[in-house]
Amino acid sequence: AIHLADDADKPPRPLRDFNEALNMWTTFQTKTQSLSMSLSSQLRLILTPSQSTKLSGSFRTGKRLNIKKIIPYIASSYKRDKIWMRRAIPTKRSYQILLCVDDSQSMGDTLNNSGSAGRLALESLVMTSRALTMLEVGQVGVLGFGTDVFVAHRLTDPFASHDAGARVLQQFTFKQEGTDMVNLLRRTIDHFRDARLTSASQGGEDLWQLALILSDGLVQSKDHARLRPLLREAMEQRVMVVFIVMDDARDAQGNAKKGSQSVLDLKEARFGSDGMPVIHRYLDSFPFQYYLIVHHLDDLPGALAGLLRSWFSEVQGS
Amino acid sequence: MDHSTESGAQVRVTFTTQEEDIQLDESKRQLLVPADIRRYGLSRILNSESMLDTNSIPFDFLVNGSFLRGSLEEYLNANGLSLETNITLQYVRSLIPPTYEASF
Ligand SMILES: [Mg+2]
Secondary structure (H helix, E strand, O other): OOOOOOOOOOOOOOOOOHHHHHHHHHHHHHHHHHHHHHHHHHHHHHHOOOOOOOEEEEEOOOOEEOHHHHHHHHHOOOOOOOOEEEEOOOOOEEEEEEEEEEOEHHHOOOOOOOOOHHHHHHHHHHHHHHHHHHHOOEEEEEEEEOOOEEEEEOOOOOOOOHHHHHHHHOOOOOOEOOOOHHHHHHHHHHHHHHHHHHHHHHOOOEEEEEEEEEEOOOOOHHHHHHHHHHHHHHHHOOEEEEEEEEOOOEOOOOOEOOOOOOOOOOEEEEEOOOOOEEEEEHHHHOOOOOEEEEOOHHHHHHHHHHHHHHHHHHHHHO | OOOOOOOOOEEEEEEEOOOHHHOOOHHHOEEEEEOOOOHHHHHHHHHOOOOOOOOOOOEEEEEOOEEOOOOHHHHHHHOOOOOOOEEEEEEEEOOOOHHHHOOO
16 A cells, blocks of 8 residues: 555645756756766665675585585485585665655745755755666655655656656645654655565565655754654664755855854754753754755765765674 | 644744844854744843843844734734744844833
């Protein structure tokens, strides 16, 4: 069952004009071409397992005898005859990757405000989806979220043409009146569970599931605590969640742009039980273990590749 | 549109002022505050040590040209705006001397 099929009883979401979206896709793709290729080649090294040179296993025929199997072989009157080792072929990995893009109002207008988080998110979406498509390591889907979650591109659909890309961009207008990250995580975990079941028929492959959230990072702080158990559940389901904070408030040199403020400096005020205001850094309670702050699109390939590299070495080392 | 206060909802504000002597550092101008906050709470925040570190200056707040009456959430509701809105608050020294305030 597909949980995220468009609900018939909901009012239709506003759509961007198709030609405008097509223009955006073409412009962003041209602009980010070299970044996509850079990300793609960095990810190729990380996501595809290296050739194994070790001999292992127990087989009836093979390259070298497994000495430990000889005595049981004789003792079993030559019945336990799987005594040979072979050069192990690394299990082929396949991926299901969901790009989850924040469609809420705080992301700002993409066209009129060239410095908005929304524009940076859509450029990142184009760049990353192109890189993943070039890699051909599996399925790429796109979810949009705000108050609701919607499927902007199904995992099972090809992502090859400008038209497909434009149809994705059409759906992001940044008009949703809330940013429900709890709902997003719930639906992402469910979506991946269904997707794992339908892909299981292919068999023999090692399936990895990865969610990349592209957002300005502004979540109601009261939700931070509710997100933690969901993030644990995702980890138990072997779904990796990376939060990419679109922070356009600094230029490429890291200097603050006039009039906008980085989420890195954002503070929140609360009133203690004594009625006194207490001020904390917003990111101090941010619940995502794996997150990147991207000030400029050029930062993204290196930062994302670095994070995935350290994550893979962590899961393989344990 | 439903903005009923689930307790703990926050909204992002940007503080501005035209008075030279009470400017905030650039890095302190944006803040997440409780959505049910009113003039008095905002005034306390501005006076606090990590903001202006001033001694109880009573402030009034202009939002979109008029004085804030009621809570920020009520302002958003009345104007059909969501909690995603970044509200610009211009603060001015209150015209009402603080000693009189109790009688209002
Ligand atoms: Mg938002």
